[in-house]
Each structure stands twice: as structure tokens, then as C-alpha cells.
Amino acid sequence: MGELTIVLPQNAVVVLCSTIAPTAAVNLQKALDKVGKGHQLVDAPVSGGPSRAETGDLALMASGDDAALARAHAVLRALSAQAGNEINLHLIRE
Amino acid sequence: MSIIAKDSGIVCDESRLMGFPAPMSAAAEQLFLSAMGAGMAREDDGLLIKQYQGYGAPSVAETGTEEEEAAKAKELSVTPAGKPKKVLFVGLGAMGKGMSLSIKKAGIEVLGYDVKDAALDAYRQAGGKTADDLLSGAKDADVVVLVPNTAAQAEDILVGLDGKGICTGKLSIHG
Numbered sequence: 658m659g660e661l662t663i664v665l666p667q668n669a670v671v672v673l674c675s676t677i678a679p680t681a682a683v684n685l686q687k688a689l690d691k692v693g694k695g696h697q698l699v700d701a702p703v704s705g706g707p708s709r710a711e712t713g714d715l716a717l718m719a720s721g722d723d724a725a726l727a728r729a730h731a732v733l734r735a736l737s738a739q740a741g742n743e744i745n746l747h748l749i750r751e
Numbered sequence: 752m753s754i755i756a757k758d759s760g761i762v763c764d765e766s767r768l769m770g771f772p773a774p775m776s777a778a779a780e781q782l783f784l785s786a787m788g789a790g791m792a793r794e795d796d797g798l799l800i801k802q803y804q805g806y807g808a809p810s811v812a813e814t815g816t817e818e819e820e821a822a823k824a825k826e827l828s829v830t831p832a833g834k835p836k837k838v839l840f841v842g843l844g845a846m847g848k849g850m851s852l853s854i855k856k857a858g859i860e861v862l863g864y865d866v867k868d869a870a871l872d873a874y875r876q877a878g879g880k881t882a883d884d885l886l887s888g889a890k891d892a893d894v895v896v897l898v899p900n901t902a903a904q905a906e907d908i909l910v911g912l913d914g915k916g917i918c919t920g921k922l923s924i925h926g
Contacts, residue, residue, distance in 0.1 A: 713856060726829045
């Protein structure tokens, strides 16, 4: 369907918000590594349904490389902390 | 352990009398009973985990000093890097539409994309900006958010392997 990695700049962060198997996340990172542009995956499944998606109040469990989490942080907070619930965002070292 | 075994027995007995199914309590009672049978009657109920170690699981006992273990138990803290200049958001369905608009509301420049025209229309109606196509949307994007249904779709969007990639379960790895 696409080949985003061809166009994405060096060191772009890919935030994946679906619920997938842990091995799938590892495999996706391997696929990104093969491209050789420093793309990092942040595995970030969310919970809370469409109404909390709209208010930026999702529970979000993000794991990834420290630098990738740092670059994705503003986006992760936009998804989870806009209703004032700081507790929604959980960062996990992989 | 003996206390919780007794208490879970009371819960199961009462629910049985009321004709109210409590499958999780029933399962828990059996686990506590097995711990009792294994001689753990006087142990703290949290030590039920030792049962699983008996089946070959690795030990979960803490081995560091109090300071070392307290440091390990802290949630990861990361120094945020500031707002990305451009975000591409792929997947504007039930969850994606609201999520992408939330990113926009936080003052972050975001372009939305979806394969379905209806989703693109609904997103624009709600005030969002869309990319004409996936690749132009990805240009200069420091962060891409993907909300596909499966890992295989994510792999396809990222490296376009048309179902022959690592995530589709086939053994060959393309490169």
C-alpha cells in the first residue's frame, strides 16, 4: 500500500497505536532497521474508546527507545493528558 | 494463604447459593487451594507466585538492595524533546479521527490520511487537514502515528511488502 519509510526523514519516530503482539513490535522495528534511516518505533496501544480519543484523554502505554519517547512525548501527551489526567500516560523501557 | 483460601471459599459458597456465577472467584479458589496443598498455608498470599516458579518460570524475587529495587520500580522518566514540526496521522476511523484532532488541538501541526474517502471527508468536516496521498503526507514528518487494525497493515504502510513481510507470519525475510 505505501512505503512511508522511503519518504520519511532520518530519525523519524513511528508511533503505533494499535494493540499488537510483542513479537510483532520487535519485527516492525527490525523492518525499520533494515531501511537504515534511524526510524524508531514507539509501541503505544491505547484504551478508552472514541469519546476519550476526542477529548485527548486516552490511557496510553508507550514503550520504545528513550530518544524516540522523548521526540514522541508531545504527541503522546496530546493523546492522553489533555483532560488533565496525567496518570493516563505510562512510559515503559522496552 | 489459609485466610484467603477460606475467604474465597465463602465467596464461592455464597454465590453458589444465590445461583450467581462467579467464574473468576472459582478459578482463584482453586489456585489458593493448590498453594495450600503445596504446604504454603502459613505464607503470605502474595507468594502464590512461587507456584508458577515451580512450573519452570524464572524467579521473580528481588535480588538488589532496597535502593536498587526502588530505582528499578520507578516509572521511566523521559525528558520531552519539544513539539514535532509535522505529524502525519494514518487511520482516521473510530479512534483515529478523535486522536488526530486531539493532536491538532494541542497546537501540533498534523496531517491526516485514510484510504477511505468517507473518513477523509468526515475528518475535514471536523476541521482537520488531510494529505493528498500517503507519501506527500510523510514528507518532512518527524512523527508518524499509525492506527491500523493489524501489525501486517502497519508493516505494509511503512515498508510496502505487500503481505510478504516479517509480520505476516511467513518465514522469508525480504531485503
